[in-house]
Amino acid sequence: RKEVEQDPGPFNVPEGATVAFNCTYSNSASQSFFWYRQDCRKEPKLLMSVYSSGNEDGRFTAQLNRASQYISLLIRDSKLSDSATYLCVVNGGSGGYNKLIFGAGTRLAVHP
Amino acid sequence: DVKVTQSSRYLVKRTGEKVFLECVQDMDHENMFWYRQDPGLGLRLIYFSYDVKMKEKGDIPEGYSVSREKKERFSLILESASTNQTSMYLCASSPLRTGAGYTFGSGTRLTVV
Numbered sequence: 001r002k003e004v005e006q007d008p009g010p011f012n013v014p015e016g017a018t019v020a021f022n023c024t025y026s027n028s029a030s031q032s033f034f035w036y037r038q039d040c041r042k043e044p045k046l047l048m049s050v051y052s053s054g055n056e057d058g059r060f061t062a063q064l065n066r067a068s069q070y071i072s073l074l075i076r077d078s079k080l081s082d083s084a085t086y087l088c089v090v091n092g093g094s095g096g097y098n099k100l101i102f103g104a105g106t107r108l109a110v111h112p
Numbered sequence: 113d114v115k116v117t118q119s120s121r122y123l124v125k126r127t128g129e130k131v132f133l134e135c136v137q138d139m140d141h142e143n144m145f146w147y148r149q150d151p152g153l154g155l156r157l158i159y160f161s162y163d164v165k166m167k168e169k170g171d172i173p174e175g176y177s178v179s180r181e182k183k184e185r186f187s188l189i190l191e192s193a194s195t196n197q198t199s200m201y202l203c204a205s206s207p208l209r210t211g212a213g214y215t216f217g218s219g220t221r222l223t224v225v
Binding site: 031045100 | 143147152153154155157160202206208209211212213214215216217218219221
């Protein structure tokens with residue numbers, strides 16, 4: 001079983017739609033969670049951290065469910081510029097190093 | 113802004129060549145990482161370093177070595193390049209503390225012919 005699993009997509013949605021991505025992780029000791037965004041042929045960039053109480057940044061909302069070991073990202077009012085791959089990221093949970101585990105990503109395509 | 117700079121955006125090398133990929137960060141981060149990214153496989157950790165002269169193997173270290181002689185610089189070495197090492201290589205850095213996000217360089221697309 002992969003340490004971090006995501007639906008690869010693609011999710012094809014019209015502008016203005018609401019879209020949600022889920023991600024599951026296997027290490028119950030993980031303490032830090034993130035969503036990264038990666039544009040085609042570019043490097044991953046931090047989109048937002050995910051906190052236990054859930055957090056929002058404009059049109060983006062992240063949720064964490066520790067009991068079920070899954071993380072979600074909700075994007076409201078999708079824009080063309082949201083088209084990218086979204087990576088779910090979890091820290092390794094042990095060893096004392098800041099070792100992050102990256103999911104393979106979920107591709108989003110927003111069309112007019 | 114944290115900057116992670118990779119020396120080359122594109123590289124073409126021949127099979128059997130020794131290849132050096134350089135990465136420099138300017139935020140005094142303790143941790144530095146080398147990943148490769150291939151379609152369908154996501155990011156795979158090759159090596160990481162948490163201090164000068166320290167290195168740890170990642171998930172796929174075979175065929176690679178690293179060097180960290182200065183805190184700001186982390187080099188990835190392909191001892192004898194092979195065609196299956198054609199990939200996008202990404203360097204990242206982070207503070208030492210657990211839970212900090214990574215900052216990535218813009219990547220080096222390496223083709224081995």
